[in-house]
Amino acid sequence: MELRLENLTKIFTNRTGIETTAVKNLDITIESGTLVGLLGPSGCGKSTTLFMIAGLEKPTSGKIFFGDDDVTKLAPEKRGIGLVFQNYALYPHMTVFNNILFPLENLDVPKDEAIKRVKEMANLVGIGELLDRKPSQLSGGQQQRVAIARALVKKPRVLLLDEPLSNLDARLRLQMREEIKRIQRETGITTIFVTHDQEEAMSISDKMVVLDFGVKQQYASPQSMYTDPGNLFVGKFLGNPPINTFEAEVKKGYLMINDKKFMKIKVPDALYDIGMRPENFRAVAEGFDVDVKDIYHIGRDTMVHFDFNGQNVRALVDSDDISSEDKVVHLSIKESRIYLFDKETGKVVNHG
Amino acid sequence: MANLKNSVIAFFGKILNAIKTFFWNVRRLFTNIKNRFGDFLDKHNINFVTRFPNWAKALLYLSPALIVLMVFTFYPIINSFALVVYQNYNMTTETVTGYTIFGNFITVLTDESFIVPASHTASSAVINTLIIVFISVPISVLLALFIAAALNTIKPLKSFFQTIYFLPYVTNTIAIGLVFAYMFRTDGGLVNQFLGLFGVNVEGLSWVESGAVYWRSMFVLIFYSIWSTLAFKIMVFLTSIQGIDKQYYQAAAIDATPRGRIFSKITVPLISPMIFYILVTSVIGAFKIYNSIVALFGVSGAPAGVDYNLQSIVMYIYQFIDGSNAGNLSVAAAGSLILFAIILVLTLVQMQASKRRVHY
Structure with missing residues (x-):
């Protein structure tokens, strides 16, 4: 499903009335079935953008479209999204099975089918044999997989990942990067993921958005962004050693x-x-x-x-x-x- | 003028700086002396700090608290075990007529108005206490949980409501008890006036005064003990709810979880250690109920002119120390140990039952 952001703006006002523009006039169209990386230095508004798409933050102005539906005013639960949090937010008191089952408990799904879907999803992300464990008994990479399974089990229209790999060690990160890519290909779901790691974004996304101070700098495929940076910021931001x-x-x-x-x-x-x-x-x-x-x-x-x-x-x-x-x-x-x-x-x- | 102001500020800044520097140097001096002293001790191999085993050091640091506990807690407990075997112990002469193992326990257990209601009354200390414990504790814990969850969701006037709900905690129990007794007065009491608005015949409807029915005065007592213990529970629950990571709620929101399920499946399990702690301490506290009854009904523990008594186990014990049966310390000790045993068993049961439901 195509996802479209039109003139999306978010302004935070603190208690003393000082305004901070987190996201400014963002226009992006994300094609159906692509994996898009939101890339930028910390504090550039990438997580805010993600949370606005999720519905956890209300945009100050602008519109969000899922396909042809305007979801700007829709509550998060009605948007049909799956969200993987930076530190996974797995419910610590539930087993892996119950964690993945949780989103389905709120939907109109027959019990047998729900269990089947949980098992299917667990196998897809490769944690089929860990269903009886508690999150605290899992490694970081396994917790990550559970979080992805929980986000995907209700078959969302859009999958959102908030810095999904930042809590993993370097080797695991490489492995999970490929896993996320594989899972995204197999499910064919439109996916947006936020990262500050350019290498990560370049290796996994079909297209990238580079943000700086809430302003879109460039939206292109990773390679063309690397070879043809649209402006000085993108040129400086991509590449190691730096340009x-x-x-x-x-x-x-x-x-x-x-x-x-x-x-x-x-x-x-x-x-x-x-x-x-x-x-x-x-x-x-x-x-x-x-x-x-x-x-x-x-x-x-x-x-x-x-x-x-x-x-x-x-x-x-x-x-x-x-x-x-x-x-x-x-x-x-x-x-x-x-x-x-x-x-x-x-x-x-x-x-x- | 501004110049003067600036120079004054600069002057005080200098003084402050000088003071800070002074303390910095004092600290340096002390560290220096300490290090030299340590080196000296090390050189002659007489440094206690390094030669003492760790447990001895720990014991040394714990000793102030341990001494206080010894004098005021452990010694009385041990002494009550000693007291319980005396027969006819006389406090003033410190003489006993003999020794018994179960004698004092039997005296307490068969005593009228401990377990078995006395012939002229309709209640006993154990029955009263159990009713209070098993009605007031569950209600107050659940109520506190709901109020804390509700308080956590409101945004405007949040601290105002938190203060209001916390007020009973800082208010004197006896004072609240007197206010309650006044509110539940037969003639012109607030409650009776309120009931009168709904057409209830409040003529002679007595709650805590002469002629009150057992359940009516018990209701006031339970109501009072719930209310006076609510504040602390709400505070504990509220702080633990506020400590829950927001992401769990965001994740639940995205999964379209209804409010009730968020409460029962996320909030409650995540603060379950605190709920368990509150449950155990409230049961213990409710078993030891004393001053609420005194506040409402006086030391006799009963409204005037009724054939029952609302005294609790602690009140029963206290009468042997400083009451109608003063001086019979052995019986008091036996009663205390029975209370201790009841609380111990109940706490163990709670700990066992909670193993599955409490998630640390």
Whole structure:
């Protein structure tokens, strides 16, 4: 089912009357059956957006559509959503079986079918043999699975996950990431999940929304967001190690770096914020000469530090192409991997 | 003017800073001395802190509380075990005529108005106490639970209502008892006036005064003991309900759980340890009921001119210490031990019964 947010805005007012805009004029259309990641730094309004979709928070203005139904004013229980909380919110006094059964007890479901559905769902998430345990007897990953099963058992129209992997250890996180993807594929349910971890979002979502201070920055598939960041914020936010940014001027069609012509570029002459990802540099025989400030070998890769227009810039190149004695390195980068951002608006000018 | 104000503030700030610095340095000095002293003791291997075993240190720290408990709790308990075997113990001369194991227990158990109602009365201490315990405790616990849950849901005037419900806790029991006795007066009492509004014939309808029927005065007593113990229970329940993670309620809301089920399936199980604690302590407290009865009916424990008595077990025991049968301490000790046994058994039963229903 398609999910549509129209001009969604949420303003919190505290006791002294100071207003904080958590979400601002959000317009997103989420296609049926896709897994969408809501990504952003902490405090950017991603959880607020999720809770508004769930109905736990009332939007200040704007509309939420599930398919053709306007659900903006609907109470959470009438929206037909499944929500997985950050710390799972499993009822500690109930067994796994009762936890998963709980949503069905409130629906008009015959007992036999309810039990069948609980078992089916438990098997789907891989906890079929743990049904008699209490949540406290489960590991974090297992609790996570129970929470997903509980959210899915009533066959919701939309599945919402609030930072579902943040309480798991690193290895389990990788595993549960794939599990969530698999479960989502098998059920084909429209899923939105919130995370601050860009790698997590990029590896699991079909499409991502990047938010900053409640404003949508870009809505695209992870790879295209990585290769074509819509603005400086998205460029800075995605990628590890982070993108290099520095100021540079375009003069007579040439990008000027360290007072030398770096590359011919087809944008109007002006001062720009330039973004270059460290991993897009190549060490080549003939290229742009840079004076090495520091050089670190990290196994396969080598990190080279140097200055571009007074800013420290890092390049991540193949260790075979470079030796630690090098004082000057010749680097190249494809034109399509250089991002020029407008100084005023931050919007990318040579992409998209 | 503003300049003056600022300089005054700066002046006091400096003084405050100087005081803070002084205390900081004093602390440094003490730490220094302590460390040197410790080093000295360590060097000569006479440091008690490190040489003492841990249990000895623990005992040392516990000793103030232990001494008080010894003098005022353990010694009287042991002494009552000793008292119970004396026959005709005389307090002033400290003499006994003989020893018995069960004699005093039998005296209590066969005594009129302990278990068996005396010939001229229609009630006994044990019957009275059991009625109070088994009616007032369940009602007050349930009522407190509902009120706490309701209080938790209201937003405006929340602290106002919390204060109102907490007031009985800080009010003197005797004072409340007198107010109750006044409210339930036969002539012009608030309750009778209220009933009169509904056309009830209140002429001579006596609650706590002469001629009151047993159940009527018992009703007032139970009503009173529920009300006076409610405040503490509500407070405990309210704090534990407020301690429940909000996400459980959000999860339940998304699953379209009706209010009643949220209460019975989430709120109650999640605060079940507190409910159990309140249940056990209220049963114990209700068994030891004393001052409420005195507050309502005086030390005799009965309205004037009635053929029954509302005295509780504790009141029964007390009459052997400082009442109509003063000085018969052995019998009082036997009564106390019987009360102790009843409470012990009931508490064990509760603990056993709660094992499945209390989720820690």
